[in-house]
Amino acid sequence: MATKILILAEHSSGALKDISFELLGEAHRASADAHVVALLLGNGVSELAAELAKKGASEVIVVESPALENYSSDAYRHEILAAIASEDPDAVLIGNTPNGWDVAPLVAAGLMVPLASGCARIAIADGSAKCARKAFNGKFVHHVEIVDQRPIMATMDKGAAAPFDGETDGSVRTLEPTLDPGKLKSRFVETKKSESGGLDLSQASVIVSGGRGVGAPEKLDVIRELADALGGQLGASRAVTDAGWLPHEHQIGSSGVTVSPKLYVACGISGAIQHVVGMKSSGYIVAINKDPDAPIFGIADVGVVGDLFEIVPALTKQAKEAKG
Amino acid sequence: MKSLVLVKYVPDANSVFRINSAGTWVDESSLSFTVNDYDRYALEELLALKDGGAVEEVVALTVGPQAASSALRTCLATGADRAIHVRDDALEGSDPLTLARVIHQAIKDEGFSLILAGLQADDDNHTQLGGLVAGLLDYAYASAAMKLSLSGETMRVERELENNELQVVDLDLPAVVTVQTGINSPRYASLKGIMAAKKKPMTQLGLTELGMSPDSVGAGASKLKTVGFESPPKGKGAEILTGSPDEVAAQLIKRIREHAGVL
Ligand SMILES: Cc1cc2nc3c(=O)[nH]c(=O)nc-3n(C[C@H](O)[C@H](O)[C@H](O)COP(=O)(O)OP(=O)(O)OC[C@H]3O[C@@H](n4cnc5c(N)ncnc54)[C@H](O)[C@@H]3O)c2cc1C
Ligand SMILES: Nc1ncnc2c1ncn2[C@@H]1O[C@H](COP(=O)(O)O)[C@@H](O)[C@H]1O
Numbered sequence: 001m002a003t004k005i006l007i008l009a010e011h012s013s014g015a016l017k018d019i020s021f022e023l024l025g026e027a028h029r030a031s032a033d034a035h036v037v038a039l040l041l042g043n044g045v046s047e048l049a050a051e052l053a054k055k056g057a058s059e060v061i062v063v064e065s066p067a068l069e070n071y072s073s074d075a076y077r078h079e080i081l082a083a084i085a086s087e088d089p090d091a092v093l094i095g096n097t098p099n100g101w102d103v104a105p106l107v108a109a110g111l112m113v114p115l116a117s118g119c120a121r122i123a124i125a126d127g128s129a130k131c132a133r134k135a136f137n138g139k140f141v142h143h144v145e146i147v148d149q150r151p152i153m154a155t156m157d158k159g160a161a162a163p164f165d166g167e168t169d170g171s172v173r174t175l176e177p178t179l180d181p182g183k184l185k186s187r188f189v190e191t192k193k194s195e196s197g198g199l200d201l202s203q204a205s206v207i208v209s210g211g212r213g214v215g216a217p218e219k220l221d222v223i224r225e226l227a228d229a230l231g232g233q234l235g236a237s238r239a240v241t242d243a244g245w246l247p248h249e250h251q252i253g254s255s256g257v258t259v260s261p262k263l264y265v266a267c268g269i270s271g272a273i274q275h276v277v278g279m280k281s282s283g284y285i286v287a288i289n290k291d292p293d294a295p296i297f298g299i300a301d302v303g304v305v306g307d308l309f310e311i312v313p314a315l316t317k318q319a320k321e322a323k324g
Numbered sequence: 325m326k327s328l329v330l331v332k333y334v335p336d337a338n339s340v341f342r343i344n345s346a347g348t349w350v351d352e353s354s355l356s357f358t359v360n361d362y363d364r365y366a367l368e369e370l371l372a373l374k375d376g377g378a379v380e381e382v383v384a385l386t387v388g389p390q391a392a393s394s395a396l397r398t399c400l401a402t403g404a405d406r407a408i409h410v411r412d413d414a415l416e417g418s419d420p421l422t423l424a425r426v427i428h429q430a431i432k433d434e435g436f437s438l439i440l441a442g443l444q445a446d447d448d449n450h451t452q453l454g455g456l457v458a459g460l461l462d463y464a465y466a467s468a469a470m471k472l473s474l475s476g477e478t479m480r481v482e483r484e485l486e487n488n489e490l491q492v493v494d495l496d497l498p499a500v501v502t503v504q505t506g507i508n509s510p511r512y513a514s515l516k517g518i519m520a521a522k523k524k525p526m527t528q529l530g531l532t533e534l535g536m537s538p539d540s541v542g543a544g545a546s547k548l549k550t551v552g553f554e555s556p557p558k559g560k561g562a563e564i565l566t567g568s569p570d571e572v573a574a575q576l577i578k579r580i581r582e583h584a585g586v587l
Pocket of ligand 1: 214
């Protein structure tokens, strides 16, 4: 019998999100005999269902209700549990995205099954699964196994899996919603932009960023001086902006700004995935870190293993001389 | 209103981590531990609600070994009113669902109206314990809060999405919310707070008190098992420069000129 894998499609503003296609791709790779079912929750989403049926889903299950127009944890939990009850999949894959990490544990608790979260890869066979997930914010790969559970549940990191690259001729089916809109414990209100100051790093051509390794707010001057010498802007990891050493608008990454300067210099930044997604398309990446195993060296073009307080001032001095 | 914060005692993020000899986790023997960063922000949210009069009691709970009581003492010194330490050797190696069952058992009769946890633990990054506890209690739930505001029986939560977007949701109390870092500026324990903490109650709960059997918890009962632990693949990998600071700086300048067209 085929291995039935249910994936949760995500969409916003009338378009499917990339994670949906990545989950379809990973579901096909996860098992040699995968039968991939996409679950689509929304309101007026028939075009999206047709797209999923072409781009990797063998079957698409659509649940439509005005209460599903926007994401809410309670409505999604309710309909995902209902779909799992009626479809009885071997495995359920959800994105490790803001909505995915919100709803996945509620579903896991509802089913009393374990959840492997933040996975880059998953292999499913005979009711068991092997997953490679990140720990210590990407400094390590944590291999976990789920043995003999139904369904297997995992969340997949965004950008980790290649999208399905083929064409399918899937079928589309509708399931009646079972939720009672009057009884939802969580309700969507609105989506809005967070406030930010005037700085816009997205257009900068040179960025020098500091991370937790800088150690203290006053020591950021070392980074600022290199930025000035290179004619660039000052960026930061979340560790720096959360600590209040710099305003939020300097934060680069998934929950900050995405940048692609000609030159990006990362100082005392480990290279967590949430930081890397915001700067990996930079033209040339320099990393300075005292830990030779820091993940930032995996994506940098050139690196120096050492104390930033020795390397950065030397670089600043020579950059000034080079400019004349 | 009674409130609870879940805290985890984790290795300091600023450490250099090495893999242990068994190849199952980091070598924790040489590391210093601290309150998980996310949980400090969660505690601060509750203390601020208490300052404002909306919350009467702030309780801190951890599940962990003897040493983890130090995380609870930090919470008490910072302003929490009492602490619960769930501790039993049999709990070693529990997966998140097992931990959530234990926490559920410890708190289900307490009647907390608001439970805060961190979005994730900085060590295992499971990003699920808050949601699991919410699911077991059948409470309303939201994750990654960047703002909380309480009005009557409703908690409005601004959830962090990506690209500087926020999703605003209303939750009916009782609720569990996980907190993202940067939501506030956590206060530090004062000397007075540290003295006062010595008189605050800290309850120890073992499996006997919880009415749970040792074989229903721990590594044996957990369905999510660690089977390996390694450094991430290096990808294409950076060219690593060596030499004195001045020598590597000179090499960097040359490459920055050639490859980035800067300078
Ligand atoms: C939902 C979510 C969203 C997130 N969004 C973002 C985001 O948008 N942007 C972001 O950056 N992070 C984000 N994060 C946080 C991210 O996971 C990491 O925690 C963060 O990027 C770590 O910052 P860091 O690299 O500065 O600190 P750490 O990971 O602590 O790394 C510090 C580094 O400094 C090095 N170091 C220390 N001292 C020195 C020295 N003297 N010289 C040289 N090197 C030194 C260490 O070896 C270490 O590698 C997010 C997390 C979550 C869960
Ligand atoms: N052992 C524990 N004891 C108490 N709370 C915990 C424990 N582990 C995790 N938590 C809480 O759950 C949050 C998320 O952890 P995790 O799901 O492991 O990433 C943490 O920020 C804590 O608030």
